[in-house]
Amino acid sequence: MAAQLAGRRIAAVKRYGKFIVVSLKGGGFLLIHLGMTGRLLLGGERGKHTHAIFTLDRGILLFDDSRQFGSLQVSEEFPARVARLGPEPLEVSFEDFAAGLGRRKTRIKALLLNQTFLRGIGNIYADEALFGAGIHPLALAARLRGDRARKLYDAIVRILTDAIAAGGSSISDYVDAEGRKGFFQFQHMVYQRTGEPCNTCGTPIRRILVAQRSSHYCPKCQKR
């Protein structure tokens, strides 16, 4: 991979959901996914979990990833993994979103995590958006019509917009390219708050597994 990239120049960098696509001048792409614990760091010291070092004109870019769920991939064609993704949640229209819900015969939590439905929503923001909309994680997607679909759409937009403004959620690893933590974890209403009182009604927050992922919700505020 180093040989494929040596001397190449970057034409553009664009994010698609959780993927970063670096377009190379003269053709070709570098695909980056941070997985759960991946970090791209400008400058800094090489560490125990540094898997790649990019030497750029302006300095060093490190790719660190303790859990190794992240990935780097070079390809000639635009990566298929990215081409398959659904629309950006902050770009999709309500009409398309609602139509997509109606076609899916699955639990809404699983659908929000499905990157071919919408790209970029992960476990934290799925739980927070469902709380914001008053929808139970086990609710059937196809049954969310009209007002409930609208509430979910609005909650997704609101949660993502607020989280981005706060610099994201730093539970243990996440930092931006300058090494700065985000602050949205302090605004989490349900995520990793199992047993703590709901900020709206005081009922203890519950944790269940949906699609093998931890799902946190208020049993009183969120309806199936």
Added chain:
DNA sequence: CAGATCACCTGCTTGC
């Protein structure tokens, strides 16, 4: 085909 399940890997916390 869509949906469910499991595997990948390391580090931290919890409970005995």
Added chain:
DNA sequence: TGCAAGCAGGTGATCT
């Protein structure tokens, strides 16, 4: 203190 179990911002291969 030691050790096992459980948990963690995700994706994709492989089942049904």
